[in-house]
Amino acid sequence: MSSFLSQEVPLSWYLILSAILFSLGVAGFLIKRNLITIFMSIELMLNGVNLSFVTFAHQWHAVKGQIFVFFVMMVAAAEAAVGLAIIIAVFRARATLAVDRIDRMKL
Amino acid sequence: MHLILFLVFAGFCLAGAINLLLQGHPINSALSLIVVMTSLAVLYLLLGAEFLAIAQVIVYAGAIMVLFTFVVMLLNAGREERTMGSRVGGVVGFPAVVAILAMIAIVILHMQGLGVARLSDGITSTAELSAVLFTKLLLPFEVTSVLILIAILGAVALAGHDGSKAEERKGEQ
Numbered sequence: 001m002s003s004f005l006s007q008e009v010p011l012s013w014y015l016i017l018s019a020i021l022f023s024l025g026v027a028g029f030l031i032k033r034n035l036i037t038i039f040m041s042i043e044l045m046l047n048g049v050n051l052s053f054v055t056f057a058h059q060w061h062a063v064k065g066q067i068f069v070f071f072v073m074m075v076a077a078a079e080a081a082v083g084l085a086i087i088i089a090v091f092r093a094r095a096t097l098a099v100d101r102i103d104r105m106k107l
Numbered sequence: 108m109h110l111i112l113f114l115v116f117a118g119f120c121l122a123g124a125i126n127l128l129l130q131g132h133p134i135n136s137a138l139s140l141i142v143v144m145t146s147l148a149v150l151y152l153l154l155g156a157e158f159l160a161i162a163q164v165i166v167y168a169g170a171i172m173v174l175f176t177f178v179v180m181l182l183n184a185g186r187e188e189r190t191m192g193s194r195v196g197g198v199v200g201f202p203a204v205v206a207i208l209a210m211i212a213i214v215i216l217h218m219q220g221l222g223v224a225r226l227s228d229g230i231t232s233t234a235e236l237s238a239v240l241f242t243k244l245l246l247p248f249e250v251t252s253v254l255i256l257i258a259i260l261g262a263v264a265l266a267g268h269d270g271s272k273a274e275e276r277k278g279e280q
Contacts, residue, residue: 007110008223014154015215017117021143023208024124030200034187036133036179040140043171044124047147058154059222063231063239066156070240073159073166074251078258080171084178085266091182100192 014055021048035087035097039080046076109226112153119146131186133179137172144168154224158233 025048028041050069057065087097094102123142130136148163240248 007108008225009109009113009153010223011221012215012218013113013117014150014224015218015221016212017120017150019208019211019215020121021124022211023204024121024128026207027200027204028128030196030204031128031193032136032187033190033193033196034133034184036175036182036184037127037136037187040127040133040136040175043167044127044140044143047144047167051147051150054151054154054156054159057156057231058224058228063236064244066159066231066236067240067244069156069159070162070236071247071251073162074255077166077171078255080174081258081262082265084174085262087178088182088266097182097184098188098190100190 011055011059015052018048018051018055021045021051024048033099035090035099035102038099039083039087043076043080046072109153109224112149113224116146116149116153119143120150133184133187134176137175137179140175141168141172144172152230153226155228155230157230158236 022045025041025043025045028044029038032038032041050072053065053069053072057063057069090102091097096102120143123139123146126139127136127143130139144163144167148160148168151163152160
């Protein structure tokens with residue numbers, strides 16, 4: 001039982017996972033054509049970066065790394081509120097969410 | 108135990124992220140993003156960040172994703188169509204993404220002195236975290252609250268108006 005509990009995971013695995021999440025976010029940002037899904041891909045990228053922050057905070061026993069993730073979460077919440085409000089305004093003006101058809105800055 | 112938990116929830120995480128890319132309907136993408144964020148909360152707990160694990164569930168998987176699903180349902184967003192742009196994005200994007208991932212992976216694998224994570228590592232308690240947050244980092248914390256306030260006002264100003272101007276312009280055209 002004790003050997004079962006003492007199994008350990010290298011921190012590089014966590015970092016690789018965060019890199020993969022970030023890359024999948026970039027891929028979604030490039031491939032998806034729906035405004036909301038593109039926004040979700042940005043959130044996925046933020047989450048991937050957050051995981052690497054927490055991993056390094058664990059590596060150096062630094063509380064400030066975790067606090068930085070807390071700030072990133074707050075900024076992401078503000079960004080989601082403003083971004084979704086912009087999406088609603090765009091939808092009102094254009095009646096579409098496809099980014100290929102939203103190609104002018106003017107209403 | 109740590110290894111098993113890591114493998115299971117990292118698997119959930121990756122499956123959710125890949126499903127987000129593959130699904131055509133935004134609501135399915137939103138639900139798979141919730142899976143990603145919830146399993147990330149477990150990974151935070153494995154790394155000893157108890158406050159962040161709870162905040163991840165409440166703020167991300169709760170508040171932000173509720174906002175996303177609400178907007179998807181409010182705007183009645185349908186299945187996305189494949190266009191010329193998405194084909195170009197796929198052809199150019201995938202090699203670029205693989206290149207980015209390869210570069211980051213090489214850097215990580217060459218990193219010296221990275222430790223390991225065990226279940227017996229101990230947890231950064233919320234008290235410990237807030238002691239730093241409310242003494243050394245009090246000013247950034249207060250600035251964040253101002254940022255949130257401005258974001259709320261901006262969201263109301265952007266989404267709150269009745270859109271009569273846009274309709275007038277449509278009538279003129």
